[in-house]
Every structure is written in structure tokens, then in C-alpha cells.
């Protein structure tokens with residue numbers, strides 16, 4: 001098979017987005033539109049180039065981890081001009097170049113595979129991926145005569161009759177490299193937008209006698225183009241719904257799925273139950289048999305099996321062990337790592353907190369920059385005072401400790417194993433193991449004080 005390279009056009013200004021960042025950096029289901037395309041190229045192991053426009057430095061930074069060639073289109077003169085700006089990319093005259101827009105986030109790997117296979121089987125010298133749609137608005141219309149490709153007419157150049165044509169251009173093509181090198185320059189900008197349209201190349205080639213094939217599909221959803229925020233929102237809904245369907249099919253229970261958001265690259269084990277209003281962002285991993293109750297937000301976190309996250313908990317950058325119960329209303333911030341069988345209750349906030357097996361912090365606490373040993377109980381209202389106004393300090397609590405309610409642990413501080421802290425204490429010094437520490441002002445009682453002050457004590 002001839003060698004195929006993939007060129008992505010992403011130099012458009014994306015004016016209709018009314019954004020200060022390039023259109024292809026906007027996300028669909030948590031992944032930038034452009035990366036959704038590059039990820040397919042990576043899976044298919046196709047050498048890829050991207051044409052960027054304005055803000056080339058920002059673009060270079062954005063794709064610095066991607067193995068791609070970058071080209072610059074300094075002026076936005078149209079899709080054909082964008083391809084010309086990458087002429088080095090297809091200078092090897094032997095192969096084909098797959099050209100796709102950068103703004104079609106819903107393409108799937110199989111679309112590209114089928115299109116390539118179709119083109120090669122037909123031995124076509126160029127081919128167009130076209131799809132049927134009830135609503136052709138905005139797309140170039142594809143025309144055939146006697147079953148043979150004839151031309152593509154852009155919406156703005158089409159008359160009323162032509163606009164009714166519902167076979168449209170996906171913006172995805174394969175061209176023999178030699179034809180790109182030789183005939184792109186034959187395209188003029190004599191059209192409604194005064195742009196060099198790549199859509200003119202297939203008909204130019206046709207008239208020169210080259211074989212042009214049209215791959216037609218009914219699956220219009222996959223070629224949905226994002227030009228404005230409304231289309232971005234629609235593409236996102238479609239992508240999220242695909243994820244939901246995938247998880248439903250793999251044994252996850254999702255109640256009222258229309259209210260649930262699951263982004264791309266999320267793993268969920270079977271028999272996990274997800275309640276209405278849950279959001280799981282990209283990169284999260286949830287084990288089998290977990291329960292995520294309503295309103296939970298899970299960002300870039302791992303949750304092991306049999307763990308329940310109760311209502312309205314916010315979990316970010318955390319790693320939670322098996323058989324835990326978190327929430328309701330818990331906030332686990334980055335660097336929270338828990339062992340199994342722990343309990344974090346309502347209004348507890350953790351950050352860079354390492355919790356051993358069986359730790360319980362059931363109510364109203366702040367646990368930051370700390371390590372807590374197994375089976376320790378943290379009483380309501382415990383606070384690790386980790387910040388002295390300049391630096392963060394660490395609190396280390398041993399195993400099997402009992403930290404009384406309303407304790408402040410002023411870090412850096414260590415509490416030894418099997419120790420107790422009396423409720424209401426402010427602990428500023430280390431506590432050795434197997435001890436009781438308390439720091440309370442002795443209670444004073446002044447009997448009859450209210451009466452002396454002229455206040456009533458009886459009815």
C-alpha cells in the first residue's frame with residue numbers, strides 16, 4: 001500500500017467562536033478538539049502534520065507533547081492555501097495525503113480506516129468523504145453526474161436549488177501527493193469569500209481526467225463541524241452521550257443518564273452505580289461496585305472498588321482506596337491518598353493527606369499536609385494548622401490515636417501511636433506515643449453571676 005500521511009487544517013481564525021483562543025483548543029468531552037483528531041492519527045500510526053495560523057507560538061506550546069510536524073499559514077486565504085503552506089509535508093511524490101479539518105471532533109478511527117480502504121480499493125487518485133444530511137446548511141454541497149463526481153459548491157456560492165442538495169462535503173479528502181504538488185496552484189479565489197477553496201481541487205482534477213471517488217455515508221454525526229459555541233455544545237453532548245452508552249454497555253448502572261456527564265478517558269468498573277447529576281471528568285478511574293451519589297464531581301482521581309461517594313462530594317487529584325465511604329459534602333483536594341476502609345464525612349476537607357487503613361474523620365475537619373496512621377479517629381472540628389503565613393508544615397499522627405473534637409494541630413507537629421488528645425486542645429508540641437495531651441484553660445464557675453448583673457434567672 002502507498003504511504004499515507006495526515007494533514008490537519010487548523011489555521012482558521014474561528015471567528016464565529018468569538019474566543020481569544022484558537023477554535024481547535026476548545027474541548028469536547030474534556031479533550032481539545034484537535035487532540036481528538038491527533039489521538040486517532042496516533043492510534044493508526046500515521047505521520048501527522050498540522051497547519052496553524054495566528055498565535056503559532058501558543059499553538060507550538062499547546063502541542064509540545066505531540067509527535068507532529070507544524071506548519072504555519074500566516075494569512076488566512078482559504079483551505080487550499082493552508083494545504084500549500086505545508087508543501088514540504090507531501091513533497092514525497094509517491095504516497096497519498098489525508099486532509100481533514102481540525103474542527104470535526106466526532107470523527108472515529110473506523111471512519112478514517114474505511115475511507116482509506118475505499119480509496120485504495122478503487123485505485124482512485126483522489127477521493128472525498130461525503131455524507132447525507134437533512135440539514136446541509138453551512139456545508140459544501142457535493143454534486144455527481146451519472147454517478148460520477150462532478151463538483152463541490154460552497155454554501156455561499158450556491159443558488160437556492162443547489163443548496164437543497166443534501167449530499168455534503170465532510171472536508172475530509174485523500175489526494176495523491178503528486179496531484180497536490182502539481183495542481184493546487186490551479187485553484188483561483190474567484191468566489192463569494194475570495195478564498196482559495198480546497199473544495200475546488202477535486203473538480204479541477206476531474207476535468208484533467210484523474211479518477212475521483214466519493215465515499216458516501218449516512219453517519220452524519222461523525223462529521224459534525226464545530227464553527228460556533230452552539231455547535232461546540234452540541235458536539236459535546238454527542239460525545240458525552242457516546243461515553244454514557246459505552247459505560248452502560250459495559251455493566252455500569254447510570255440513573256437518569258441525561259443528567260450525568262462522563263468525559264473521555266474515564267474507566268468505570270462493572271456494577272458501579274451512578275446517580276443523577278454526577279460529573280466525572282477526563283482521566284478518572286473508578287473501580288467495580290462503587291456508588292457515586294447525586295451531585296458528586298470527580299476530577300482526575302482514582303477510586304478503588306466498593307467505595308461509596310455520597311452526595312455532593314468534590315474529589316480532585318485524589319486516590320481513594322477500596323471499601324471507603326466519603327461524604328456527603330466532602331472535599332478531597334489534590335494529593336489526598338487513602339488506604340482502604342476509611343471514612344471521611346460531611347464538611348471534611350483534605351489536601352496532601354495520606355490516610356492509613358480504617359482512619360475516620362467523620363465531621364467538619366481540615367486535614368492538610370498530613371499523614372494519619374491506621375485506625376486513628378479524628379474528632380469533629382479538628383484542624384491541621386499547616387500554614388504559618390509563609391510556609392506549609394506537616395502534621396504526622398500515628399496509628400490508633402484519638403484526636404478529640406475541636407483540636408488544632410499546629411504544624412510541624414507529631415503525635416505518637418496510641419495517643420489521645422483532649423477535646424478543644426491546641427497542640428503546638430510533639431506528643432509521645434501512648435500519652436494523653438490536652439491544652440485547655442481550666443474551667444471557672446462564678447455562681448449567681450447573672451443576678452449580680454441584674455439579669456433574670458427564674459420565670
Ligand code: UD1
Nearest residue numbers: 009010011012077078079082101102139140169170171225
Ligand atoms: C469547510 C469546507 C466545506 C465543508 C466543511 C466541513 C472549504 C472551502 N469548505 O467549510 O465544503 O463542508 O468544511 O466541515 O474548504 N482553515 C485553514 N486555513 C484557512 C481556512 C480554513 O487552516 O485559510 C481550516 C480551519 O481551521 C478549519 C478547516 O480549515 O479547521 C475548515 O475551515 P472552515 O472555515 O471551518 O470551513 P467551513 O466553512 O466549515
Ligand code: CA
Nearest residue numbers: 103225226227
Ligand atoms: Ca468548519
